[in-house]
Amino acid sequence: MKILITGGAGFIGSAVIRHIIENTQNTVINLDKLTYAGNLESLNEVSTDPRYFFEQVDICNRAELDRVLSHYQPDAIMHLAAESHVDRSIDGPAAFIETNVVGTYTLLESVRAYWNDLEPKKKASFRFHHISTDEVYGDLEGTDDLFTEKTSYEPSSPYSASKASSDHLVRSWLRTYGLPTIVTNCSNNYGPYHFPEKLIPLMILNAIDGKPLPVYGDGMQIRDWLYVEDHARALYKVVTEGEVGETYNIGGHNEKANIEVVKTICSLLEEFVPNKPKGVEQYQDLITYVTDRPGHDVRYAIDASKIERELGWTPEESFETGIRKTVEWYLNNKQWWGRVLDGSYSMERLGQGS
Numbered sequence: 001m002k003i004l005i006t007g008g009a010g011f012i013g014s015a016v017i018r019h020i021i022e023n024t025q026n027t028v029i030n031l032d033k034l035t036y037a038g039n040l041e042s043l044n045e046v047s048t049d050p051r052y053f054f055e056q057v058d059i060c061n062r063a064e065l066d067r068v069l070s071h072y073q074p075d076a077i078m079h080l081a082a083e084s085h086v087d088r089s090i091d092g093p094a095a096f097i098e099t100n101v102v103g104t105y106t107l108l109e110s111v112r113a114y115w116n117d118l119e120p121k122k123k124a125s126f127r128f129h130h131i132s133t134d135e136v137y138g139d140l141e142g143t144d145d146l147f148t149e150k151t152s153y154e155p156s157s158p159y160s161a162s163k164a165s166s167d168h169l170v171r172s173w174l175r176t177y178g179l180p181t182i183v184t185n186c187s188n189n190y191g192p193y194h195f196p197e198k199l200i201p202l203m204i205l206n207a208i209d210g211k212p213l214p215v216y217g218d219g220m221q222i223r224d225w226l227y228v229e230d231h232a233r234a235l236y237k238v239v240t241e242g243e244v245g246e247t248y249n250i251g252g253h254n255e256k257a258n259i260e261v262v263k264t265i266c267s268l269l270e271e272f273v274p275n276k277p278k279g280v281e282q283y284q285d286l287i288t289y290v291t292d293r294p295g296h297d298v299r300y301a302i303d304a305s306k307i308e309r310e311l312g313w314t315p316e317e318s319f320e321t322g323i324r325k326t327v328e329w330y331l332n333n334k335q336w337w338g339r340v341l342d343g344s345y346s347m348e349r350l351g352q353g354s
């Protein structure tokens, strides 16, 4: 198979590409605009493989999308390109509407034109897999409630509203035009190569630098954490074995309050890096409660029984094993995150670095 992956230089997209190149015979075309969140250094392990191709393209650029589709003739699309950080969507929603809504629409139209012209066998087996989030469902009220594929949409932030819009567009392109689409909605991911603005890498890097660990509100917001490599395996299963028109929820069965996540990171650092920065007695002393994010959802939790039952996928990592691997990865990969923090990963890309 030739699989075109949008957003392949991002956190999850790069995990999907590493998974496919390392574990299958398929070819991957990585189509990415390379925003601040796109980092080709996350693909160093696989980027010299002859089955890997990269195209720097914005999903809002119809002519470029048409060119790439016609040149590579992919058998499937995995659409991950998005603006993905909730805090940024609150400060500046425009980019979220542009990429997540207009970009998804532009991609759907380009793919529809390409798909219409395919010969019947290739047309029948073609897949458009849209990767979305559990945040489209909004908040869970009861402590035992879970998001299922039938839960109605109630997005709370500009990010989740823009992802909800894109999910609706994708499903309507199947219903109206017959484009063979599949949607997945996943819970919070964590693991290697996560951009250090997100909770888990931010806490690890701040702690080892002796900086405050900012926790929103009372820290009791609950998220269902999934190790990114488990997500990558689930996505590959869905694009190769999933049923057209279906939605699959993907989750880790690992509900944790944010404050619990931060305290776990602190205790792992006590074990791995007992020599603390000057003036720090315990990493936990760095925890600082800050004003809550506006509209902050309190609890997300996924019922992933459908993908388990129908496609035989289950996560391999528990939160305890995954967070241990993640903390160790950050401690051993300063080269990667150091270049993100000092900006050189993107300056070099633009030809401005040394």
Ligand code: NAD
Binding pocket: 006, 007, 008, 009, 010, 011, 012, 013, 031, 032, 033, 034, 035, 036, 037, 038, 039, 057, 058, 059, 060, 079, 080, 081, 082, 083, 084, 085, 099, 103, 131, 132, 133, 134, 163, 185, 186, 187, 188, 189, 190, 195
């Ligand atoms: P990310 O922010 O790490 O990566 C996004 C990638 O998309 C980057 O490489 C960026 O350069 C690229 N991109 C952004 N705008 C683009 C555009 N206009 N054209 C082409 N490329 C563009 O995001 P992520 O965490 O890897 O998330 C990937 C997808 O998975 C997103 O659609 C997100 O909504 C969804 N998702 C994320 C999580 C999570 O916990 N991170 C959970 C569930 C679902």
